[in-house]
Each structure stands twice: as structure tokens, then as C-alpha cells.
Amino acid sequence: MSLPLYRLEEEHERERFISQHKGNTGLKFHKYFTHWNTGEWKIEAGAKFDWIKKISQHPAGDKSLLDVAAERLVDLIDALQGVFRCYKTIWRFATGLGLNHPIENGMAWHHTLGVPYLPGSSLKGLIRAWVEQWLEHSKDDINRIFGSQETGSNNEPIGVGSVIFFDALPVAPVRLTVDVMTPHYQKYYSGNEAPGDWQDPNPIPFLTVADQQVFLFAVAPRKREAVENQSDLEKVLQWLDQALENIGAGAKTAVGYGRFERCEQEENKLRTALMQRKEKKKAEKTSTIPPQLSGPIADEMIKDQYDADPDKFLNLLKTKWLSRMQADDTSPADQKRIAQLLKNWYQVNREGQWEKPNKKNAPIIEAIRKTLGENAH
Numbered sequence: 001m002s003l004p005l006y007r008l009e010e011e012h013e014r015e016r017f018i019s020q021h022k023g024n025t026g027l028k029f030h031k032y033f034t035h036w037n038t039g040e041w042k043i044e045a046g047a048k049f050d051w052i053k054k055i056s057q058h059p060a061g062d063k064s065l066l067d068v069a070a071e072r073l074v075d076l077i078d079a080l081q082g083v084f085r086c087y088k089t090i091w092r093f094a095t096g097l098g099l100n101h102p103i104e105n106g107m108a109w110h111h112t113l114g115v116p117y118l119p120g121s122s123l124k125g126l127i128r129a130w131v132e133q134w135l136e137h138s139k140d141d142i143n144r145i146f147g148s149q150e151t152g153s154n155n156e157p158i159g160v161g162s163v164i165f166f167d168a169l170p171v172a173p174v175r176l177t178v179d180v181m182t183p184h185y186q187k188y189y190s191g192n193e194a195p196g197d198w199q200d201p202n203p204i205p206f207l208t209v210a211d212q213q214v215f216l217f218a219v220a221p222r223k224r225e226a227v228e229n230q231s232d233l234e235k236v237l238q239w240l241d242q243a244l245e246n247i248g249a250g251a252k253t254a255v256g257y258g259r260f261e262r263c264e265q266e267e268n269k270l271r272t273a274l275m276q277r278k279e280k281k282k283a284e285k286t287s288t289i290p291p292q293l294s295g296p297i298a299d300e301m302i303k304d305q306y307d308a309d310p311d312k313f314l315n316l317l318k319t320k321w322l323s324r325m326q327a328d329d330t331s332p333a334d335q336k337r338i339a340q341l342l343k344n345w346y347q348v349n350r351e352g353q354w355e356k357p358n359k360k361n362a363p364i365i366e367a368i369r370k371t372l373g374e375n376a377h
Contacts, residue, residue: 025060026109026116029207033102048103049205052178056207059173061115069113070171070216074274081230082164082220083237086171086267087244087260092179093209094258095122097251105206110169116176116209118168118249123217127165127236130243145232162229163236166218168249171266175210181252208257214266283307288348289341297337306341310349317342322364325371339371 035047077084095116096108110117128146131137147161182201219236221229241262243249248258283302298306301321305312324330325338346354346365357365369375 024112024114025055025058026107026111026114029055029107029109030101036102043102049178049180051103052205052207056176056178059175061113061170061173063173065113066115066170066172069169070270071273071277073166073169073216073218074270075277077166077218077220078274078278080164080220081224082218083233084216084218084267084270085237085240086214086216086263086270088214088263088266089209089211090259090261091211092177092257093213093248093250093260094179094206094252095209095250097206103206104204107207110167113169115170115174117170118215120165120167122249123168123240124161124165126247126249127239127243130247131239134247135239141232141235144228145236160222162222162226162232164220164222166220168215168217171214171216171270174213177208177210178205179208180205214263215260216270289344293337293341293344295337297334298341301341301345306345310345313345313349317345318364322367326367335371339368342368343372 033051035043035051074084093116094107095118097105099106099108101107107116108119108122109115124146128142131142143159145161145163148159180203182203217240219233219240221233223229244258244260247253248256249260250258252258280299280302287298287302287307289298289302289306301313304316304320321338321342325335325342330338342364343354346361346368350361353361354365
């Protein structure tokens with residue numbers, strides 16, 4: 001049977017399309033099942049397992065897109081005065097198993113990133129279930145933090161919770177693996193007859209996330225100015241640790257699926273990157289570098305105290321940047337950009353020296369002018 005959206009006539013073309021690494025794996029999983037018998041809606045024995053093996057050949061997700069998604073989420077959480085944490089799977093993790101699919105078991109895929117994820121609503125439900133079933137708790141606390149499940153006259157919830165729960169996303173392409181469940185008494189489970197050893201086991205393959213895959217979890221207070229909301233946030237973080245470690249997330253948690261452990265190493269990477277972005281933005285706000293000169297070279301000069309410490313930068317100008325500008329292995333475009341930035345620095349930080357340099361600055365400014373193609377004064 002040909003694909004529903006793109007008509008690839010040859011079977012080997014369809015198989016190659018599914019097996020190739022690039023593309024949205026979640027979209028392929030949902031829309032491009034290729035193992036129907038031609039002309040009829042039947043699937044041969046073993047076809048489901050073969051299909052899942054093809055889907056799981058390569059990690060799901062694009063590294064650059066996941067980096068951007070993690071960066072945006074971390075920036076948002078920081079702006080909301082929330083908290084993010086990273087956890088990695090201890091064993092397999094099954095999310096969205098109850099979703100419809102020809103292989104009988106689905107998976108929750110992020111629509112744009114094409115990776116397995118845990119929806120924020122599921123995360124909220126997981127933590128609430130942990131608190132209500134396993135911990136001593138106050139009903140008032142539950143209703144305040146998670147929102148009341150009671151509805152008003154219009155069937156709308158009476159109040160929302162004090163904490164916002166975000167989707168848990170992987171921070172890197174996700175390694176997938178195939179698993180199999182084997183119901184022995186299918187007719188009994190469907191309510192048709194009593195269990196008996198004459199019934200044939202029915203192996204059902206399904207797709208899972210492998211172990212050691214890192215996910216980014218995040219929560220934030222609904223009202224940043226409310227002190228009580230920050231206190232609620234601390235409680236939720238404690239419950240999150242406990243729930244992921246003890247009962248797990250997603251499906252089949254009763255048999256050990258969905259357990260996570262904290263991954264502080266990945267957290268620290270994201271936190272360091274966040275601080276660097278904030279410092280860069282702060283520097284850009286106070287920088288004397290014109291927007292048209294911004295770029296990697298300007299960023300490096302900012303780190304060399306281009307604006308913050310003129311005396312220190314002057315030393316680096318003489319020992320580092322002048323020689324780099326004149327180096328044969330520096331491209332002409334980079335040579336010109338360095339010269340433009342050094343000219344701008346002189347005009348801002350050494351008033352009058354660019355037009356009438358003293359003996360110390362004259363050779364430097366002459367070299368800069370030469371690179372820019374300007375006549376010396």
C-alpha cells in the first residue's frame with residue numbers, strides 16, 4: 001500500500017523513507033505505517049515488530065532543534081521565576097501507550113520536534129497522584145497548588161492551581177527501543193470467556209524510550225509576586241523528585257517503567273548557558289559596539305573587556321588583536337571587522353587619539369587605518 005501523503009510506488013522507496021535518519025520521527029510513526037497488506041486493511045504476523053524496529057533504528061529528534069527548544073524553555077522559566085531540572089531514565093519509559101495506532105500501542109510525540117515527551121498535564125497528574133495516594137496532605141494545599149477539580153454552574157473548574165507545569169522535553173536526540181507485552185488470556189481480558197491454558201499468548205510489540213535519556217522538566221509559579229506561590233513551588237519540586245523516583249511517569253509503571261533519576265550534570269550545562277546568555281544580553285545593552293559590527297569577533301572582544309575595562313582591553317589590543325588583524329591566516333573579512341571594531345573603540349574610549357594620536361598610539365592607529373584602506377593623517 002502506498003503512503004497516504006506522498007505516493008512512493010516502489011516498496012523499497014517506502015522502506016528507505018521510513019528508515020532514513022532525517023525527518024520528523026513522530027510524523028513517520030503516526031502517518032506512514034507501511035505494512036498493510038496491499039488492497040486490504042490487514043497486517044501480517046511479525047509486521048508490527050519489523051515496523052517498530054525500523055522506527056527505532058536511529059535516535060529521534062534533531063540536535064540543533066532540541067538545543068533551541070531547551071534554550072527557549074530555560075529562558076521562559078527564568079523569566080517566570082520558575083525552576084527547571086533534568087532527569088534521566090533509569091530504565092525504559094513509555095509515554096502515550098494508549099493512543100491509537102495500527103500496531104495497537106501508540107506513543108506521545110511532540111508535534112514539531114518529533115520526539116517522545118511527557119505532556120505538562122501528565123506531569124501535573126503524576127505529582128498530584130503521588131501526593132494524594134502516598135503522602136499525608138491537606139485538601140486545601142492540593143486545591144491551591146493543583147487547582148480544584150470541582151466545577152461551577154458552567155462546568156468550568158472553580159480555580160486554577162498556583163503552579164504551572166510544562167511539557168517535559170528531551171535535551172538530545174532520543175534513543176528508542178522495542179519491547180513486547182504478551183497477554184496470555186486475551187479473550188478473558190476482553191470479557192468473552194474464562195482464563196484457560198488453552199488460549200494462545202498474543203505478543204504485542206510496542207515502542208519505548210531507552211534508559212539513560214535525559215529530559216528537561218520545568219515548573220513555575222502562576223503569580224511571581226506571591227510569596228505563597230514560591231513556597232508551593234518548593235513543595236512541588238520535592239514531590240517531583242519523589243514521584244519520578246518511586247512511582248515513575250507514563251505507562252506500565254507498575255512493572256518498573258518510567259523511573260527517572262536526577263541529572264545535575266546536564267542541569268549545570270543548561271544553567272551555565274543561561275548565565276552566559278544573560279551576561280551577553282547585559283553587555284549588549286551597555287556595549288558601545290554598533291549593531292552592524294556585532295558578531296563572533298565582537299562577542300570575543302566584549303569578553304576581553306572591550307567596554308568594561310578600557311585599560312585592560314588596550315593591553316589585549318596590543319598583544320592580541322593587532323597581531324590577529326595583521327596575521328596572514330586571518331581572512332580579509334575578519335581583518336576588516338577587527339579594524340572596524342578597534343577604530344570604534346579608539347573613538348569611544350580614547351577621545352582625540354584617532355584623529356591626533358600620540359607617539360604610543362600612532363603606530364597602532366596607522367596599522368588599523370591601513371587595514372581599513374584609510375589615509376593616515
